[in-house]
Amino acid sequence: MKTIAHWINGKPAEGVSGRQSPVYDPATGIQAKQTPLASVDEVDAAIAAAKDAYATWGTSSLAKRSTILFKFRALLDAHRDEIAALITAEHGKV
Structure with missing residues (x-):
């Protein structure tokens, strides 16, 4: 398991x-x-x-934090379907 x-x-x-x-x-x-x-x-x-x-x-500087957050947003967008499937499996919501 x-x-x-x-x-x-x-x-x-x-x-x-x-x-x-x-x-x-x-x-x-x-x-x-x-x-x-x-x-x-x-x-x-x-x-x-x-x-x-x-x-x-x-x-950290505002520029560095902004860069990290924009990269994070890009990763979320790139893996949207995988993340949605994981959340659905975790919580049963679509």
Whole structure:
């Protein structure tokens, strides 16, 4: 069964707590995936990474932030169909 990892500090983190939670396909009610439940240390690491990223982002120039956001928008446009399919599978909405 496919496992959905955490995303911490720009990379996947598989989870160390040993606990899993099912992820159900909302259209069928059948378990489609699973995801690890985070340990306290993993939550702390995610919070620390977010704080560091925020500090770096806040000190970046407006030009740099604008360039990043425009590139992000271009990626969203380029992968629109894939993203829509993932969101539909995740939430059951079209």
